[in-house]
Amino acid sequence: MHLDWSALGEVTAVSIGVTVAVVVVFALGVLGLARHEGARENPAGASALGVVQAGLCFLACAAVVAYGIYLIVPQFH
Template sequence: MDIDWAALGEVFGVSLVATVALVGVFTLGIIGAGRKPSSGGTPVLARTGAYACFGVCGLAVIYGIYLIAA
């Protein structure tokens, strides 16, 4: 049995970066959705950004399922 350590490290690195990025985008969505009108700025813009972040997360999940199924 021969393990390709370079490929394993590459998969680990890409998985780590993708996970941190996806959690970060989802966190931005939660922060944007939780904005109150009294906290300054436009709540409509924050809510729209939150929906965009949740959409990006949904697309990432769909793409992951596509990669698994293909």
């Protein structure tokens, strides 16, 4: 049995990188929701910007999850 250690390392690095990126994008979405809630308490804040930021971030996270499911399930190919 032969293991291609460089390919295994590459897959590991990409997996860790994508995981960190998705967590950061999700955290930015939560930050956008927090800004929206903060703008409710302080009407001078930019409420719409927080909602747009959260929506885009959560949409990006959903797209990554959908792509991962597409890659795993063979009936989608």
